[in-house]
Amino acid sequence: MIVKQNFSESKKQLCVIGLGYIGLPTAVVFAQNGWQVKGVDVSDRTIEYVSRGELPFVEKGLKGALKTVVDAGMLTVQKDTPKADVYIVSVPTPFKDTQTHAPDLSYIEAATKGIIPQLSGDELVVLESTSPPGTTRFMADLVMSARPDLSLDGSDNRPIVHFAHAPERVLPGQIMVEMTENDRIVGGLTPEATEKAREIYATFCQGAILTTDAKTAELAKLTENSFRDVNIAFANELSLICDQLDINVWELIKLANRHPRVNILQPGPGVGGHCIAVDPWFIVASDPDNSNLIRTAREVNDSKPDFVLEKVFRTLTSQNQDRVTVLGLAFKPNIDDLRESPAMRITERLAASPAVREVIVAEPNINELPEVLAKTGKVRLAPIREAISESEVVVQLVDHAQFKGLTLADLSGKTFINTRGSGFVA
Numbered sequence: 114m115i116v117k118q119n120f121s122e123s124k125k126q127l128c129v130i131g132l133g134y135i136g137l138p139t140a141v142v143f144a145q146n147g148w149q150v151k152g153v154d155v156s157d158r159t160i161e162y163v164s165r166g167e168l169p170f171v172e173k174g175l176k177g178a179l180k181t182v183v184d185a186g187m188l189t190v191q192k193d194t195p196k197a198d199v200y201i202v203s204v205p206t207p208f209k210d211t212q213t214h215a216p217d218l219s220y221i222e223a224a225t226k227g228i229i230p231q232l233s234g235d236e237l238v239v240l241e242s243t244s245p246p247g248t249t250r251f252m253a254d255l256v257m258s259a260r261p262d263l264s265l266d267g268s269d270n271r272p273i274v275h276f277a278h279a280p281e282r283v284l285p286g287q288i289m290v291e292m293t294e295n296d297r298i299v300g301g302l303t304p305e306a307t308e309k310a311r312e313i314y315a316t317f318c319q320g321a322i323l324t325t326d327a328k329t330a331e332l333a334k335l336t337e338n339s340f341r342d343v344n345i346a347f348a349n350e351l352s353l354i355c356d357q358l359d360i361n362v363w364e365l366i367k368l369a370n371r372h373p374r375v376n377i378l379q380p381g382p383g384v385g386g387h388c389i390a391v392d393p394w395f396i397v398a399s400d401p402d403n404s405n406l407i408r409t410a411r412e413v414n415d416s417k418p419d420f421v422l423e424k425v426f427r428t429l430t431s432q433n434q435d436r437v438t439v440l441g442l443a444f445k446p447n448i449d450d451l452r453e454s455p456a457m458r459i460t461e462r463l464a465a466s467p468a469v470r471e472v473i474v475a476e477p478n479i480n481e482l483p484e485v486l487a488k489t490g491k492v493r494l495a496p497i498r499e500a501i502s503e504s505e506v507v508v509q510l511v512d513h514a515q516f517k518g519l520t521l522a523d524l525s526g527k528t529f530i531n532t533r534g535s536g537f538v539a
């Protein structure tokens with residue numbers, strides 16, 4: 114369905130820079146809502162796929178919508194940044210390195226440099242990438258130092274370019290629903306920029322659009338993921354204490370959560386993915402002196418795989434075993450995404466150990482092992498029950514729906530190391 118946009122008739126060229134998990138659905142949703150969208154990406158593969166109306170990755174509900182807007186000519190793609198009225202930047206914001214965890218803003222810098230020559234005044238530039246506080250200002254400073262003929266506020270009668278941040282909080286797998294239904298925060302460098310950003314998101318956003326300034330919007334996104342990370346770290350720390358005291362941590366948390374104002378999240382083998390395990394570090398990088406709790410939570414969650422590994426090795430040694438089965442590789446249940454997954458980290462370390470002859474993996478959401486595991490020659494993918502039957506030691510790392518069908522009988526006689534608290538039926 115393509116409907117007419119409400120934004121001022123003269124403003125309809127919108128350019129999305131970075132057509133990944135966030136940028137591509139964003140481009141499609143704007144195109145569905147009447148914008149003439151130009152998508153920009155540095156990847157030849159992405160340009161080839163999208164120009165044919167094909168999805169370069171899996172996301173429920175996006176395939177048909179993409180084809181419709183491409184066929185209707187509402188979304189076109191190219192490698193160079195064109196002239197547009199609105200620019201949306203959704204490029205990656207990884208770490209510079211995994212030691213310091215400092216944010217790498219080079220992708221944002223490159224995208225901004227592509228926009229600079231196209232500006233003539235009255236454009237809106239929206240940063241959607243998850244970024245440390247001050248990044249929208251950093252983009253604006255890059256533009257203003259290259260283009261002294263422009264301004265942020267119309268001073269000296271110079272044409273204005275507006276800048277805003279509009280963080281994305283969608284859940285992969287449900288992006289097409291959440292992108293329109295979630296509440297959205299928008300924050301500009303000026304009140305006028307905030308209002309312009311609010312206006313463009315109002316063309317499709319059915320949730321509330323909450324307005325603030327750019328820096329608060331940037332920190333809000335990081336805060337959401339840090340809140341979850343700190344809460345999970347609390348649960349993970351409890352799991353270590355309970356292990357020491359021989360108490361069932363899941364029963365403990367269930368009981369404590371019956372308090373009307375307590376809501377502890379669940380422990381696990383660590384925290385993975387490219388949001389919760391990354392974003393808190395951007396707060397730490399912004400103010401290292403005052404972010405002790407946030408840093409410690411990251412460290413607690415990052416050290417959990419070591420605790421699981423130690424337990425597995427201890428069990429293998431005590432039982433004189435050199436073969437182990439792991440259930441799940443993904444970074445969370447019911448997806449096939451293995452990026453930054455603690456289950457992957459644990460499986461890699463098991464395979465690398467001379468004490469382990471074979472690791473049998475049950476991961477129902479993939480058809481072949483990732484290269485890093487396949488090349489060890491020690492890891493094998495197998496159906497769930499076959500994988501369990503072949504080892505004496507079974508470690509559950511992910512609670513995929515497919516594992517919920519297991520019964521106590523399936524695990525009878527095995528040593529079961531349960532990092533997810535799944536209660537199997539008798």
Ligand SMILES: NC(=O)c1ccc[n+]([C@@H]2O[C@H](COP(=O)([O-])OP(=O)(O)OC[C@H]3O[C@@H](n4cnc5c(N)ncnc54)[C@H](O)[C@@H]3O)[C@@H](O)[C@H]2O)c1
Binds near residue numbers: 159224242
């Ligand atoms: N994936 C998520 O669930 C999610 C959720 C919320 C926020 N975010 C944030 O959104 C941003 C984008 O994440 P993503 O998951 O879409 O990343 P992604 O890696 O899927 O996509 C990024 C795209 O940008 C392209 N790109 C890189 N540099 C470019 C440049 N200079 N010009 C044009 N294109 C360029 C890449 O080729 C790629 O296609 C990140 O800051 C991320 O933290 C992601």
